[in-house]
Amino acid sequence: MSNTASSLGALAGGKTRTVDWQSPAMAARRKARYAADRRLQAYGMLAIFFALGFLLILVSTLTFTGYRAFVQTMATVEIDLAGADIDPENLMAANWRGVVRDSLRNQVAELPRSNEREFFNIFTSSAHFIVRDQVIKNPELLGKASLFSIPLSDPLDQLAKGQINPDLPENQRRVSDVQIKYYNQLEAAGALSQPFNWGLFFNSDSRFPELAGLAGAISGSFWVLLVCFLISFPIGIAAAIYLEEFAPKNRFTDVIEVNINNLAAVPSVVFGLLGLAVFLGWFGLPRSAPLVGGMVLALMTLPTLIIVTRASLKSVPSSIKEAALGIGASKHETILHHILPLSMPTIMTGTIIGLAQALGETAPLLLIGMNAFITSPPDGVLEASTALPTQIYIWADSPERGFVARTSAAILVLLGFLVLMNSIAIFLRQRFERRW
The missing domain is CATH 1.20.5 (Single alpha-helices involved in coiled-coils or other helix-helix interfaces)
Structure with a gap:
């Protein structure tokens, strides 16, 4: 046979078909x-x-x-506590508002009484609480003048960040000409600065954007994920081991497997309705509690965790199981001492990814009331709290302009946590994964 033609060895109508691999037709097909x-x-x-x-x-x-x-406009103000009428034994009863306002008046050259209201509105309305709390933490500040950092109110913070144009007519902006005048005096005196806003992470929610933070939401998400992990991890692994290693193969177990696969695709809002009806309605558990949120998210995470665990158990070579049984190990010893440890890296990876998905869920938590206005972080799973997704929802629904930036910042923080959890999952998979 020549180099340019070969026989296919197939007969068509009693004739041998040949193909010229170097023909223009074959070249066009290639x-x-x-x-x-x-x-x-x-x-x-x-x-x-x-x-x-x-x-x-x-x-x-x-x-x-x-x-x-991530930055907050602050005013550094000297507050004289030497002549203030403050009882060291009863700091909560002192007139902190008057003390703070007397010191604020000294920050500008001239302050007529008619301008006092607008001038004091330059600073956050909780300035006296900030000073009071710092003095309670550091009683040695009493009896002397000290510098305090006080956040500016949201409109002035927006002005400092260029979000408000001072050249617009007064009736078209949120700050008055009087406030701009005193703001310029404070800026000229070097009293204003824009440090990193640690309050975004260490303050709880507030109705004032300049004071609102994510501490309560971060703490609430931690408790919710902890409850979710403690429920879903052992139950999911136990259910997967039973279905994969012990359950008989019959119609009943087939129905269970089909329903587990279907539950993994059920919208999260359905689990929220289930938690509302069962955990809050029948069991009478406290509304907005991380315990309820964790239980609802555990129900949502369980199907995925069971599926991942079963797939991981299947991936272990049967020779390992046969070898363990061959040297006298019982079935449960083979599973607990050999198969499960070899499957654990993949199981942990699936668990972390499931928890990362649960961290970003909003609808179930809204239905059980974890969107309440909470001004302090929860100390346990039974106290009312919010979570990061619901806090984003609350801020996105707020009319104040300062919450627009904080909503985006909270989303970035949530994305950061999700990226971190997925990075941990990737590390665990690459570090401990076995290839057969």
Whole structure:
């Protein structure tokens, strides 16, 4: 047979068919196949670029909107506590509002009584509480003049960050000409600064944007995830081991497996309705409590964890199980001492990814009331609290402009936690995963 033609060994109508692999027709077919391969690769790359582009747009938009919330305009004010009528034995009863306002008057050259209201509105309305709390923590501040950092109110904070144009007519902006005048005096005196806003992480929620923080939401999310993990992790692993290793293969177990797969696709709002009806309605558990939130999210996470655990148990080679049984180990010893430890890296990875998904769920927590206005972090699973997703929902629904930046900043914080949890899952998978 020549180099340019070969027999296919197939008969068609009693004749041997030959193909000339070097013919123009075959060259055209090869060219078309290679072109199709290149198009498929191009489509895949295009899809990746689109996904990365939309992700970049999302993160860029959030960063551009929310970076202002990571700094806060502060006024450094000297407050004289030497001549103030303050009883060291009863600090809570002192007239802190009067003490603070007397010191604030000394920060500007001239303050007519008619301008006092607008001047005091430059600073946050909780300035006297801030000073009081610092003095309670440090009683040695009594009897002398000390410098205190007081946040500016939200409109003046927006002015300092360039969100309000002072050249607009007075009736078209949220700050008056009088406030701009005194703001300029404070700025000229070097009393204003924009440090990193640690209050965003260490303050609880507030109706005033300049004081609102995520401490309560972060604490609430921690308790919710802790309850979710303590319930879903042992139950999910135990259910997966039973279904994979002990359950008989019959119609009943087939129905259970089908329902587990279906529950993994049920919308999260359905689990929220279940928690509202059962945990709050029948069991009478406290509303807005992390215990209820964790139980609802555990129900939502269980199907995924069972599926991941069963797949991980199946991935262990049968030779390991046979070897353990061959040297006299019982079935439960084989599972607990050999199969489960080898499956644990994948199980932990699936658990962390499931918890990361639970961290971002909003609808179930809204239905059980974890969107209440809570001004202090919860100390346990039975105290009312919010969570990061519900706190974002609350701030997004607030009319004050200062909450716009804080909403984007809270989303960035939530995304940071999600990226961290997924990074831990990737590390565990790469560090402990066994390849057979």
